[in-house]
Amino acid sequence: MKKLTLDAVNVQGKRVLIRVDFNVPLTHNDDTNRPTVADDTRIRAALPTIRHVLDKGGKAILISHLGRPGGSPDPDLSLAAVADHLDTLIEERVRFSSNTTGDAVQEAIDGMGNGCVILLENTRFDPGEKANSDDFADGLAALADIYVNDAFGAAHRAHASTAGVAARVQPAVMGRLMEKEVKILTQVRDNPESPMVAILGGAKVSDKMGTVRRLAENASHILVGGAMTYTFMKAMGHDVGGSLVEEDRLQQAKTLADEASSVLHLPQDHVYAASIEDNTPAGVAEGDIPEGQLGLDIGPATVKAYADYIAEAETIIWNGPMGVFETEAFAQGTLAIAEAVAEATDNGAFSVVGGGDSVSALNVSGKADRISHVSTGGGAMLQLLEGASLPGIDALTDADV
Incomplete structure (x- = not known):
């Protein structure tokens, strides 16, 4: 309505x-x-x-x-x-x-x-x-x-x-602002120019399951990064070392990965370290994460593959960092994605970026003014893209249409 x-x-x-x-x-x-x-x-x-x-x-x-x-x-x-x-x-x-x-x-x-x-x-x-x-x-x-x-x-x-x-x-x-946000996000969700590429990162796959399922209806590619990667990986039988995993969401993650298998992409390689505090990457792992190590960013092969998908897109949606963006050593994947999205926008794609860390990455890299629409919502953006109810909008007066 x-x-x-x-x-x-x-x-x-x-x-x-x-x-x-x-x-x-x-x-x-x-x-x-x-x-x-x-x-x-x-x-x-x-x-x-x-x-x-x-x-x-x-x-x-x-x-x-x-x-x-x-x-x-x-x-x-x-x-x-x-x-x-x-x-x-x-x-x-x-x-x-x-x-x-x-x-x-x-x-x-x-x-x-x-x-x-x-x-x-x-x-x-x-x-x-x-x-x-x-x-x-x-x-x-x-x-x-x-x-x-x-x-x-x-x-x-x-x-x-x-x-x-x-x-x-x-x-x-x-x-x-509310009117603009709703119009743009509804458009890219329901009637995007194809091919549409969605980039989803952050800590919790539970926050984005509904969004993945809805975007998979129209997306050509859904590119996954951040800690949510490791819940998907473990659910699919991979070793993830000591990486952050939502143990109670493994079966749901496996089901979702199977449902969206034609468009869902997980990182090919990972920057890992024994802890975030070390501030020094121990190395890059292809596939599984070594025992005792934490996956903390996407690796260079993944950056290249994701950038290639982004370059082909006509519509881009990005919510969530690719790694522990707050730490410089594990921010490179997120910054590289910011550059790829900005370049694609320069070449005519329509880009929408939301979520605190994603927007911070744009600001740090100086690329915010090269994005079509920077959303002021993180959780609200995800819920609208999912098609879920937003109480602050539902309570408003219905228009006679």
Whole structure:
């Protein structure tokens, strides 16, 4: 079912509660000892929605989570620093409330003129956020005439600020970023230009089983990397040394590998070491992993084979690193894939990349601007590609089509 978008509502003079994704990395300024925003990519992604509401004369009330404060206030995870940064990106002064619901917030909003913006404190400071409690959702709903969800990265969470409040405020619509993400990811999932190549990495095969099964319907190749490789390998009877394996998923992995055998590719070789901490690869193994060693990255033969598949693609989907990307010695496979995807995009392929480590690899390698679409969601991207339910989208108002 299609959902209403921002263009379907008149925000003039209305209180517009916008769920944004300002879950951004913070750093401390040595001069002021105050936290500052280290990467504002997600903040900038929300600007089209915020500016639309301001330009059309609505009151923009922004809510977001930041980090994992555990349901109680944490000064290190306050959104105050984000409000300061947002103030530098838009013409209108950004107000900040140290509360998220209640009379003080109501008074602050009532005192705002049309075309003004306020950012409320971290929603996860209240335990009712993750619990999707009625009280917290009611408190948020009391602030709004219109609800806009523009936080695609949180759309797979049934929290009070995503699903709960949307069920209480009508209309509840998609923002510009949410609309763009849904349109692009649905298109590459259901009607990709062929050949389509999907690159899936990361730690857990359990997170991606549904995605593999759905993408196998249209993909020419699914290229597997990361620790999820070793669950597949062990399930298929290979030795994986001490590599990370989801023992409780072996039978499911074997079934999935058999079902998708015509398109699923596992690494031909692996960079291995006795431990991550050594920071020094012990060698490259073709096939099985030696006893006592850990598979930590794809090897050079795999990089070449995967790059060849990517070069032939018209559509590319990438989610998840090829190795332990956080450690330089085991980041080379991921960086090589980033280069291959960027080159294919330069040559006309449509590429979509999502997931924190994959996007980090693009940023580190300086190739993010050579990708067709960099998704702001990791888990949400996977669930949408799988065709699974996303509570933050399901709760929005249906469009009459």
